[in-house]
Amino acid sequence: MAFTSRLLCKSKQLSAGQVILQQERVIPIRFFAKEAAPKALRGDEMLKNIFLEVKNKFETALGILRKEKITIDPDDPAAVSQYAKVMKTVREKANLFSESERIKYTIETRTQNIPDARTYLMALQEIRVKRGIADDLGAEALMFEALDKVEKEIKKPLMRNDKQAMGLLLAEFDKVNKKLGIQKEDLPKYEEQLEHKISKAQLEELKKDALEAMETQKKRDEFKDEEMVDVKSLDIRNFL
Numbered sequence: 082m083a084f085t086s087r088l089l090c091k092s093k094q095l096s097a098g099q100v101i102l103q104q105e106r107v108i109p110i111r112f113f114a115k116e117a118a119p120k121a122l123r124g125d126e127m128l129k130n131i132f133l134e135v136k137n138k139f140e141t142a143l144g145i146l147r148k149e150k151i152t153i154d155p156d157d158p159a160a161v162s163q164y165a166k167v168m169k170t171v172r173e174k175a176n177l178f179s180e181s182e183r184i185k186y187t188i189e190t191r192t193q194n195i196p197d198a199r200t201y202l203m204a205l206q207e208i209r210v211k212r213g214i215a216d217d218l219g220a221e222a223l224m225f226e227a228l229d230k231v232e233k234e235i236k237k238p239l240m241r242n243d244k245q246a247m248g249l250l251l252a253e254f255d256k257v258n259k260k261l262g263i264q265k266e267d268l269p270k271y272e273e274q275l276e277h278k279i280s281k282a283q284l285e286e287l288k289k290d291a292l293e294a295m296e297t298q299k300k301r302d303e304f305k306d307e308e309m310v311d312v313k314s315l316d317i318r319n320f321l
Contacts (some may be wrong), residue, residue, distance in 0.1 A: 141175040147318055153291060154313045155284035165280035180279050181272040184212060198228055198239040198250060214275075218261050227253035288312050 149167040152160040172179055178186065187208055195201045206221055216222075231250045232239050239246050258264070263271075291312045298304050 138175040138177065142171045142177070145171050145174060149318075151317045152313055153284060153288050153315055153317070155281050155288055157313075160313075161277065161281045161284060164284055165277050168280060168283075169276070179272070180275055184208065184214075187212075196240055196242070198241055198247070199232075201241060202228060218263075220257065220261055220263075223257045223260070224254065227257055287317075291315060 145167065149170070151164050151167060154160040169179075171177065188205065191208060192201050192204050195204060202221075202224055209216065209221070228239060228250060231246060231253060234249065235243075235246050239250060241247060295309050295312075299307075299309060
């Protein structure tokens with residue numbers, strides 16, 4: 082018990098800022114400024130407004146995390162589900178992007194000026210890889226095959242403003258989705274599965290950070306004779 086209390090007081094790796102913001106694992110701070118685009122203002126006014134918005138969102142998120150119990154056990158489905166539920170509440174109350182919304186926003190901003198379909202698909206591929214999203218179904222390869230088929234048919238590169246040819250590509254994509262068993266009405270389910278995977282990964286990172294912090298403290302003379310606590314017994318609310 083003494084080890085836990087002193088760890089709470091002295092561990093820099095598990096401070097409030099670390100738990101909430103460390104390396105953007107839990108709540109990336111850039112997403113606190115969701116769509117923060119005030120009307121024409123002077124530079125200092127714009128910065129002030131953005132800062133206040135970020136501050137308010139941060140305090141909202143922190144308030145929720147101070148109330149909700151989070152068990153750092155990525156191997157327990159119930160703990161992962163509870164963590165995902167808490168983080169969903171944080172996003173809703175603080176008006177933050179979900180992972181799906183972040184991906185959508187990234188795609189929209191990165192591809193808005195891309196004129197052709199092939200470069201567009203390559204950009205999607207790059208975004209997927211950078212976000213660490215696996216293509217377990219092999220959908221990406223099938224999409225490129227569909228594009229190859231359409232470009233072979235129209236005998237030229239497919240431009241995104243070519244409505245007729247894009248219609249052909251979308252029809253081919255519908256075939257791909259059908260082949261893979263993907264239906265538009267199931268998208269919310271896929272989004273929920275994605276958020277669940279992310280929640281598990283974040284809990285794994287929190288567990289890793291907690292163990293590293295305790296190992297570091299254990300090396301200090303004042304902690305030599307004290308046993309390390311079980312990470313699952315730690316209450317994040319005590320760190321905030």
